Amino acid sequence: MKKNIVAMIMLLIIGLGLMSVVGEMPTFGERRFFSEEEMYDRYLQQGPEETGSINIVSAIITDYRAFDTLGETTVLFATVAAIYGTLLAAINKDGDD
Amino acid sequence: MKFEDDIVNTVTRIILPFITLFGLYLIIHVHLSPGGGFSGGTVVGAGFVLFSLSFGISIQEKKLSHRTSALLESYGGLWYVLLGFVALFYGYNFLTNDPVFGLGQSGSLFSSGLVILVNIGLGVKVASTIITLFDSLGGEEL
Numbered sequence: 001m002k003k004n005i006v007a008m009i010m011l012l013i014i015g016l017g018l019m020s021v022v023g024e025m026p027t028f029g030e031r032r033f034f035s036e037e038e039m040y041d042r043y044l045q046q047g048p049e050e051t052g053s054i055n056i057v058s059a060i061i062t063d064y065r066a067f068d069t070l071g072e073t074t075v076l077f078a079t080v081a082a083i084y085g086t087l088l089a090a091i092n093k094d095g096d097d
Numbered sequence: 098m099k100f101e102d103d104i105v106n107t108v109t110r111i112i113l114p115f116i117t118l119f120g121l122y123l124i125i126h127v128h129l130s131p132g133g134g135f136s137g138g139t140v141v142g143a144g145f146v147l148f149s150l151s152f153g154i155s156i157q158e159k160k161l162s163h164r165t166s167a168l169l170e171s172y173g174g175l176w177y178v179l180l181g182f183v184a185l186f187y188g189y190n191f192l193t194n195d196p197v198f199g200l201g202q203s204g205s206l207f208s209s210g211l212v213i214l215v216n217i218g219l220g221v222k223v224a225s226t227i228i229t230l231f232d233s234l235g236g237e238e239l
Contacts, residue, residue: 048203052128058212058216059128062127066194076222079226084233
């Protein structure tokens with residue numbers, strides 16, 4: 001019972017913190033910083049010309065921010081390499097015994 | 098891991114070509130419509146997962162062996178890096194699109210140089226990642 005009350009209070013504090021962050025978030029279409037404004041306009045107005053891609057989302061993730069996507073791909077590769085290596089090691093051990 | 102169920106097997110047999118075709122469509126039309134390498138590759142991989150769930154991993158192994166999917170997984174990432182290095186030979190930055198790869202007519206299927214090439218590699222990589230993960234966690238012998 002005591003534990004539950006402590007947990008409830010902790011949850012309330014964490015929830016209040018999160019809600020205050022949500023309240024600070026910009027609403028849809030609102031622009032706050034000058035640099036952001038410049039960037040959005042650049043993407044929307046010159047994106048199709050500069051990348052040849054009508055789909056602006058894929059233009060951003062694989063052209064303007066292709067290096068970021070390369071990191072994402074590396075994460076996928078590392079995941080598979082780790083799981084594959086662990087499982088292969090376990091199976092090889094079973095085979096030896 | 099296999100369902101001995103006629104309904105699942107029949108529905109899989111009917112629906113699998115459409116799932117795979119839709120995944121390939123998402124990958125190829127990356128610069129024209131919503132989608133891309135990640136989502137299209139996930140759809141193709143999910144089709145293979147459905148196939149191995151209904152017919153067994155050993156049958157799926159005959160279509161796409163474990164070694165092949167692991168190799169595809171590695172070469173998808175290498176293909177991305179190689180495309181980035183192409184720009185260096187022309188004197189531009191890593192992963193440059195515009196002057197190195199021809200952009201083509203905006204709106205046609207064969208356009209937008211780097212975007213579509215990178216996304217084909219990404220699609221292959223994500224699909225084989227899902228297949229490799231499912232096969233190795235499936236509990237059968239590798």
